[in-house]
Amino acid sequence: MVTSETTLLPDPAMPGAVNPSDEPPEPADVRRALGRVRAGESIDLDDATVLLGVRGEDLAALCTYAGRVRDAGLEAEGRAGQISYSRKVFIPLTRLCRDRCHYCTFVTVPGKLARAGQGMYLEMDEVLDIARRGAEMGCKEALFTLGDRPEDRWPEARAWLDDHGYTSTLDYVRAASIRVLEETGLLPHLNPGVMSSDEMAWLKPVAPSMGMMLETTARRLFTDKGNAHYGSPDKDPEIRKQVLIDAGKNSVPFTTGILVGIGENRAERADSLFEMAKVHNDFGHLQEVIVQNFRAKPDTAMRGTADAEFDEFLAAVAVARLVLGPHIRIQAPPNLVSPEECAALVGAGVDDWGGVSPLTPDHVNPERPWPNLDALAEITAGTGYVLTERVAAQPRYVLTGEPWIDDRISAHVRALADPETGLAVEVHPVGMPWHDNAEPAATLTGTTQVR
Ligand SMILES: O=c1nc2n(C[C@H](O)[C@H](O)[C@H](O)CO)c3cc(O)ccc3cc-2c(=O)[nH]1
Ligand SMILES: C[C@H]1O[C@@H](n2cnc3c(N)ncnc32)[C@H](O)[C@@H]1O
Ligand code: MET
Ligand code: SF4
Numbered sequence: 222m223v224t225s226e227t228t229l230l231p232d233p234a235m236p237g238a239v240n241p242s243d244e245p246p247e248p249a250d251v252r253r254a255l256g257r258v259r260a261g262e263s264i265d266l267d268d269a270t271v272l273l274g275v276r277g278e279d280l281a282a283l284c285t286y287a288g289r290v291r292d293a294g295l296e297a298e299g300r301a302g303q304i305s306y307s308r309k310v311f312i313p314l315t316r317l318c319r320d321r322c323h324y325c326t327f328v329t330v331p332g333k334l335a336r337a338g339q340g341m342y343l344e345m346d347e348v349l350d351i352a353r354r355g356a357e358m359g360c361k362e363a364l365f366t367l368g369d370r371p372e373d374r375w376p377e378a379r380a381w382l383d384d385h386g387y388t389s390t391l392d393y394v395r396a397a398s399i400r401v402l403e404e405t406g407l408l409p410h411l412n413p414g415v416m417s418s419d420e421m422a423w424l425k426p427v428a429p430s431m432g433m434m435l436e437t438t439a440r441r442l443f444t445d446k447g448n449a450h451y452g453s454p455d456k457d458p459e460i461r462k463q464v465l466i467d468a469g470k471n472s473v474p475f476t477t478g479i480l481v482g483i484g485e486n487r488a489e490r491a492d493s494l495f496e497m498a499k500v501h502n503d504f505g506h507l508q509e510v511i512v513q514n515f516r517a518k519p520d521t522a523m524r525g526t527a528d529a530e531f532d533e534f535l536a537a538v539a540v541a542r543l544v545l546g547p548h549i550r551i552q553a554p555p556n557l558v559s560p561e562e563c564a565a566l567v568g569a570g571v572d573d574w575g576g577v578s579p580l581t582p583d584h585v586n587p588e589r590p591w592p593n594l595d596a597l598a599e600i601t602a603g604t605g606y607v608l609t610e611r612v613a614a615q616p617r618y619v620l621t622g623e624p625w626i627d628d629r630i631s632a633h634v635r636a637l638a639d640p641e642t643g644l645a646v647e648v649h650p651v652g653m654p655w656h657d658n659a660e661p662a663a664t665l666t667g668t669t670q671v672r
Contacts, residue, residue: 311364330375
């Protein structure tokens with residue numbers, strides 16, 4: 222047999238969500254696992270692995286139980302029947318990246334940007350223009366999603382940062398976040414890939430929430446040639462697990478999640494869910510867990526891999542709800558499935574649609590436009606729930622404030638959030654000064670400071 226040693230491309234026949242090692246579960250195992258779920262008992266890794274493979278009536282039953290857990294969680298928070306979303310703009314600060322994930326169409330290279338007449342990074346004016354136009358449309362979140370540490374790989378990125386007076390990509394993220402807060406009032410949610418504990422501590426005063434998808438704990442997808450994360454140093458699950466721990470230690474309201482259908486098997490998918498449950502149990506910082514389905518992109522190495530099969534994805538949502546429990550929001554993006562499938566996701570325990578933009582595309586899935594907000598409200602209403610706007614940080618963290626929300630950004634958050642519910646209020650954000658010390662809060666509320 223002739224094999225190519227040089228290509229990173231996976232075998233085009235490589236299956237998507239249904240991994241070759243995934244046999245249909247044994248009926249006796251399914252009965253036992255579903256019995257535990259029905260009785261409200263906790264499930265272990267083996268049960269979860271079995272449940273990730275159920276179909277038909279068993280899947281319908283699994284979804285019903287997961288939906289009940291979600292309902293109990295919303296009720297406990299005093300917001301029964303609400304499914305949240307964040308009205309946001311997407312700010313792709315840079316599409317250069319030191320990684321090369323085989324599913325990613327977002328990532329590009331300096332030569333391509335130069336040929337298209339585009340800069341290596343968005344200029345500050347471009348960032349502020351997007352945020353300003355978003356504010357006019359009532360958006361309250363500025364999602365900074367970007368490539369990981371491109372300056373480590375690309376001299377062109379390093380040169381751009383040097384020319385503009387930034388020491389690193391994250392230094393630019395911080396500066397841009399401050400300008401967005403000061404000039405538009407939108408709340409930054411930072412999704413710049415792997416961050417160190419010190420970097421998170423340094424970014425925390427400029428953003429009420431941050432995130433990084435765990436993606437998967439399957440290390441072989443990183444170590445073995447041809448797999449989705451081969452050649453992407455920031456996708457080593459050991460490193461990503463440490464980011465989740467460091468976010469917890471720094472009390473950062475954190476968004477993470479799994480990408481379903483990138484070559485992981487069910488046992489690995491279950492392991493990823495338990496890993497997130499464990500770290501949340503230690504720190505309580507996981508504000509939402511995204512269960513995102515892989516969608517093949519024509520210009521990527523995984524173009525020949527099948528999209529995540531919907532039932533496989535639906536089971537992943539339901540099992541995520543059962544493993545993570547009632548108090549974490551389970552988020553699925555409404556633009557990666559059909560409206561009918563969105564309704565099924567609600568049936569499986571979803572209670573958050575994530576960021577939805579009336580202005581900017583989902584640059585990670587550019588071929589999948591978001592439903593407009595009226596359509597999303599209608600889809601949600603059709604399932605018996607009410608679409609409710611939140612801000613970037615989930616209500617529980619907004620309402621608790623310290624230690625989750627740094628003093629330096631708490632006035633910005635309070636300007637957009639209802640003090641009773643922690644959800645979004647119907648305002649158009651306006652810029653407010655940002656100070657690099659924790660004192661001005663008293664001044665903002667008009668309290669006289671005695672020195
Ligand atoms: O529009 C998107 N928003 C993505 N978001 C943002 C999300 O939709 C919400 O805006 C935030 O999570 C705020 O709650 C992510 C946030 C993360 O922290 C980690 C990963 C993602 C992934 C996406 C994505 O692919 N597309
Ligand atoms: C921002 C997040 O988007 C997800 N992501 C990246 N590429 C794809 C794709 N082809 N399909 C679905 N999700 C994707 C990854 O999980 C990343 O962390
Ligand atoms: C566009 S991908 C999202 C941010 C980061 N590069 C990551 O993969 O985690
Ligand atoms: S998914 Fe993120 S880390 Fe991977 S190549 Fe794309 S931008 Fe880089």
